[in-house]
Amino acid sequence: MTKSLAFIDFETTGLSPEGGDRVIEVGIAVLEQGRIVKRYQSFINPQKRIPYEVVSLTGISDAMVRTAPNASEVMSEVLEFIGAAPLVAHNASFDKRFMDSELRRMNRHCANDFICSLRVARRVYPAAPNHKLATLVRLTGVQPAEQYHRALGDAEMTAGLWTRMISDIEEQHGVASVSLELMQSLQSCRVAGAAEAIARYV
Numbered sequence: 001m002t003k004s005l006a007f008i009d010f011e012t013t014g015l016s017p018e019g020g021d022r023v024i025e026v027g028i029a030v031l032e033q034g035r036i037v038k039r040y041q042s043f044i045n046p047q048k049r050i051p052y053e054v055v056s057l058t059g060i061s062d063a064m065v066r067t068a069p070n071a072s073e074v075m076s077e078v079l080e081f082i083g084a085a086p087l088v089a090h091n092a093s094f095d096k097r098f099m100d101s102e103l104r105r106m107n108r109h110c111a112n113d114f115i116c117s118l119r120v121a122r123r124v125y126p127a128a129p130n131h132k133l134a135t136l137v138r139l140t141g142v143q144p145a146e147q148y149h150r151a152l153g154d155a156e157m158t159a160g161l162w163t164r165m166i167s168d169i170e171e172q173h174g175v176a177s178v179s180l181e182l183m184q185s186l187q188s189c190r191v192a193g194a195a196e197a198i199a200r201y202v
Contacts, residue, residue: 009028009158017098025043027150034166043068059147089114090133174202185200
């Protein structure tokens, strides 16, 4: 797989952009040929208080984002940074909802493909106790970040997990080279049909 992929993660004030929650941090790691070649990280001023439970989870406080740029400035930089690269996130529906919400406020949008590493992992590691990023990092031996629930660290761990999944597919299924199309097919096939989906690319 030689195409550049942008692994993205957002930390937010809550779970619902529709309910007014906002992004407080974004991190991006660009992967090329199995190596992270560039990174982007920024706090964002959400223009609202960060709930205590979010501060406890992420370590990101109101003081840390008080002088941060606003979302429109950061999201413009994000779009320039990722270019046309496909995006990968762990539980991508969450990140895509927040990205789309912030971009709508700017009357902009992102047409890049968005791939969910969590959905792929459910097909590659069906016996895992769960498919949270922290669990999969421990299960696969990916280098953990210093702190979970920080955007760049989570993006880098997702890139590491993606690389490990590719290696495991190649080793376990005899695939000479795992393509992006194969990984995209895994996120949408039935869990029980993963081996059959992979076999189409052998």
